[in-house]
Amino acid sequence: MTTTDPHSTVLQLNDVTRTYPSGKSTLTALDRVTIGLRRGSWTAIMGPSGSGKSTLLNSAAGLDAPDSGRILLNGEDIASLSDDVLTRMRRTEIGFIFQQFNLVAALSAAQNVALPLRLAGRRDANRAAAEALNSVGLGKHTGHKPRELSGGQQQRVAIARALATRPSILFADEPTGALDSASAATVLDLLRALVDEQAQTILMVTHDPSAAARADQVAFLRDGRLVTTLNGADANQIAATLAELETLAGTGVQG
Template identity: 55%
Template sequence: MGLRKKKQRQQHDSAPAPHEGPAPTATDWAVELRGVRRRYGRGTGAVHALRGIDLALPRGSFTAVMGPSGSGKSTFLQCAAGLDRPTDGSVRLGGTEITGMSENKLTALRRTRLGFVFQAFNLLPSLTVEQNVLLPMRLAGHRPDRRRAAEMLSRVGLGDKGRRRPGQLSGGQQQRVAIARALVTSPDVVFADEPTGALDTTTAREILNLLRSAVDGMGATVVMVTHDPAAAAHADRVLFLADGSIVDHLQGASADRIAHRMTHLATATAPEYAGVAA
């Protein structure tokens, strides 16, 4: 097969599936990045962590983000979640432009409209499980809804653990608490950063199934950074980053296919795949 035909076949394989029905409007997007760049430093020593990300993710979707070390995954998540400000471009979450927001408004937005799940769980050891789940409501100045906390704990299989402390739970149970905490405010987006990195294979699968069920059963939107093809296979769509650019993506792919694409990612260049995730 000639080089031109091979590239055309690759681009067709990675091209986004067409939307069925009416085209989504701005309010249908849970996450929208337009021309997002992030540069650290100046001059010849500047590091270009993101090189113009154009991306729109619909509500009720599960997206995995993968790439080699240094590809920009962490910076992408931080900019998308309002934890870091892009050098150029704009970010919208749930239809709200956050790029120029004050830090106080950003903090309020993160507490009420975003959920976070981290590799290290980030639970407060002095609080009970129930209190940890209710923490986003307390921080936002809202009256804690214990019935809502109980509902979320039941959804993650910990309905009888509300009075326990995190230290009394296994790692997998602590991550379940973190998921309940992330979902308790019905956020626009849940950002998950290597959520299974500290767990064994069986427990990791259980956690990923919970995230998948949150999308399918609750209409949640999940954006997950991971290095694990088996984890990424739970997502609807996998985005591949390299050198600060989205160079490829797959939809509904198996772990083997994702691993194969990761293996060959080093040979892909951003210009060949420009715009595949727009």
């Protein structure tokens, strides 16, 4: 369980519970989870399959409403917001990075990054897209289409798209899962630099101990509960903790 100073906290989950019906029974995907993310920090979420990782990410991003508890983004309880306000918040305060790059094949890198800005009515979409691509080291590739870029470069375009609105927090779901080891290392270096140099806050779900080791803290879920947190751990320590939890894990919870 992690608590933080509210004046420096971007995201705070307090006693968050989320259940789902399953036939005649109920599955508890999150069980009274409390965790806080300080501004300019990187938190990795790990756990066995079905531990609640995806539910935590979706709930924290306002995509899945909890049964109970509070989720505060910059001090505002997102569960109390209307759908319209929450949608606008996701467009401006939250950035998403996925395992699959989700780029539009027919558009250039710059057009892909500018697209959500244009949909949000930003008049400076082209300038913001160029700045975002430059920040991820792709300033010379703005006119390239996805097929002309490597997997690592495509993921950096996706990161630039997420950064273009200068969000308070980035949610990353297995961001290196589709990459080779060299490309993955480049992406992880970029994420680390965003935290260290731009005070970006990141919440990342991953199954890879090497990726998790780049984070400031690693929070481990088992059967929907936050059971332990490691700070500054290396990949071997993280892998050992994950292996222990996998041995103890129950079944039936969707993660």
